[in-house]
C-alpha cells in the first residue's frame with residue numbers, strides 16, 4: 178500500500194473552487210512588529226533553573242548585553258509581557274483564527290526563552306502540543322541588534338520567511354518594538370543561522386480555553402457556501418463533499434474526540450456545514466493497491482480494529498466494508514460495487530493517520546499495515562432540499 182493518497186474519484190474542480198477558496202484563505206501564521214511600552218523589554222533570568230540570583234536586562238536598547246546563549250524554561254526567566262494585555266492577542270486572533278474560532282477564549286502560557294548568538298540556529302521542527310487544546314505557538318523576538326536568524330515556516334509545499342531582524346531594524350525609533358509570529362502547532366519551522374549579534378526570543382503556547390464547538394455566531398465563509406448550495410447547478414442530484422484535513426490531530430481508538438479539537442479551516446468546514454443544516458462527519462480514508470484487484474478506496478466511519486485477524490480471499494477494503502461499515506468510493510474490480518461517489522474539495526493529506534497492522538494472504542501469509550487518513554465528509558441533498566440526503570444504490574461496475 179502506498180503512503181501517498183491519490184483520488185481517482187470524480188471531482189468537479191471549477192464548481193467547487195468558491196468553496197475551496199472560502200475555507201482556505203488564511204495562511205497558517207501571522208507575523209509583524211508591534212511597539213510596546215519600553216518597560217516591557219526588561220528580561221530577568223536566574224531563579225531555580227538559572228542560578229539563585231535574578232539578573233535583569235533591558236533588551237529595548239542596543240547596549241544591553243544579552244543573556245548567555247541557550248534556552249531557559251519558564252521557571253528560569255521573567256518577562257513583564259502578558260500578550261493578553263497587549264494588542265498581540267487580537268493580532269493572533271485576527272491573523273490566525275477563522276470564523277467563530279476568532280472569538281473563542283485563548284489561554285496564553287509562557288513557555289521558554291531562546292538566546293541565539295553568532296552561528297546559532299534551530300533546526301526544522303514542529304512544536305509538540307502540550308495538550309489537546311494547544312493549537313499554536315507565539316514567538317516574540319526582542320529588538321537586540323542581529324543579522325540572520327530568520328524564521329522559515331513550511332506547510333504543504335509552501336514556504337514563508339519572517340526576518341524579524343530586518344523588520345525590527347526598520348522600526349528602530351523612539352518607541353521600541355517587538356517582532357511577533359504566531360503559527361499553528363503543526364507548521365514546520367526553522368530558525369536560520371544567526372550571522373552576527375544576539376537574537377533573543379520568548380515563546381508562548383497558545384490554547385483554546387474552551388473546547389466546545391457549539392456556537393451560533395456566524396462565520397463569513399458560510400455565506401459563500403450557502404450561496405453555492407442555493408445554486409441549482411451545483412450538485413444538481415446532491416452529492417458528497419470530502420475535505421482533507423489541514424491540521425494534525427491526535428489518533429486514539431475512536432474518532433469521537435476529533436470534532437471538538439478541529440483547528441483553523443478544518444473547524445470552519447465543520448461549523449459552516451452545521452450552520453447550513455448539514456451533518457459533517459469524520460471518516461478515515463483507506464487506499465489499497467491490491468496485487469490482483471487493482472486500486473480500491475474506502476471511507477470508514479470508525480477506527481477499525483484489524484489486529485490479529487487473518488483473512489483469506491478478501492481485500493482489505495472488502496474486509497473494512499464487511500466489518501467496519503466502510504463505504505467503497507473507488508474500485509477497479511469488476512466484482513466490487515461503488516457505494517458512493519466523492520467530490521474532493523480540499524486535498525487529502527496523510528497528516529493524521531490511524532495505523533492498523535493486519536495479516537494478509539497473498540501467495541503466502543504476511544503482515545501488512547492499513548493506513549487510515551482522517552478527513553471530513555459532508556453529504557448534500559438536491560437543490561431546494563440540501564439537508565435531505567439522497568439515498569443511492571451501489572453502482573454496478575460495467576466491463
Ligand SMILES: O=C(O)CCC(=O)C(=O)O
Nearest residue numbers: 291304316328368378380
Ligand atoms: O526562537 C524562535 O524563533 C523559535 C523557537 C522555537 O521554534 C521553539 O522554541 O520551539
Ligand SMILES: [Fe+2]
Nearest residue numbers: 302303304366
Ligand atoms: Fe518551535
